[in-house]
Amino acid sequence: MNMDNVVSYFSGGPAKIPNEVLEQVSRDVLQYGNTGVGVLEISHRSPAFLAILDNAITTIKELLDVPPNYRVAFFTGGGNGQFSAVPLNLMNRTGKADYIVTGTWSKSAAIEAAKYGTVQHVLPEGSTFMGVPDVSTWKLDPDAAYLYYCDNETIQGVEFATRPVPPEGVPLVCDMSSNICSRPVDISKFGLIFAGAQKNIGCAGVTLVIIREDLLDAPRSPHCPVILDYAVITNKNSNYNTPPVYAIHVLGETVSWVKRQGGIEEMKNRSDAKSKLLYSTIDSSQGFYVNEVKTENRSRMNVVFTVGAGEDRNKDLEAKFVEEAGKENLKALKGHRDVGGMRASIFNAVGIEHVRKLVVFMDKFRNENSENESSETRKLVDINK
């Protein structure tokens, strides 16, 4: 395939949606099945939508091997909505919860939860967002209402290598917004998993929630809005009020695409191959490109890197990188505004051919620009090890 005129899109979200899915859902906007109208116009009580809902839920259950005592539901309000929903529904049991803060998103979740009860920080004070500190340094409370973590921090590019183990009886709650469906997960070890759809499983507007049934009986806050109430929304089969019909349709089509591609194991193999290619390009650049995340926690979804590091970091070259990459149709590589630098988000819909094109560009850019760098910057930076 000649990639010259093809846009390679590395956005952190909303992110690339498989072309096959885009073609299908755009046809459906004009005419959905034999309904005589488009999917944006069908009633949320119609048989057509109930079938869309059923397909989305069934496919998720199948793909992720969801045990029978778990419910799959769709919420509005995005990941941030769940930052509130989790404490509003689950914190009241003991009034306190443990948070493992490894980056911007788990930090935001902890700040939000503190409005509703006591947030206890599991990691030692001063932990930087460069990886997950060793378990021996963690402080876990057996009386916490739940243990919360974010499996993949999209902004810092930090991903858990293994699932945290909570004390006996403490439900594990996880934000999987940016790595759901990218590796196998043992759902039975979780109390609740949520994921905004707009990275790996569709478009913005819908948030997937997988919840263990017994937690639907947890003593929720009297202030929990009905729209964030896990029991209400799941018991009404995600159709309590008008749900985001189109976003649920896109989600259903995207997870069906994952299934056709070979399922979660295949997505894992692809993610491993894509991320290895990028990290090996960074690591063999003799310090021109730097990723400072602890090796075992380097994200397979969001590969962040800078030009040089510390005092030798060269932000001018980073800006030039993003600009020149853009001219070659390598788009959305600018790092998140909180951290700067570059970020290549390589969610499921980003094929390896795009990553191959990116690493060729990275090598070319380094060759063209490393002469301008001081020898200090070119020294091998080995902070990872």
Ligand SMILES: Cc1ncc(COP(=O)(O)O)c(C=O)c1O
């Ligand atoms: C891991 C993670 N959690 C939560 C959020 C927040 O999601 P939303 O913008 O849907 O509220 C994001 C957004 O990028 C994210 O990456």
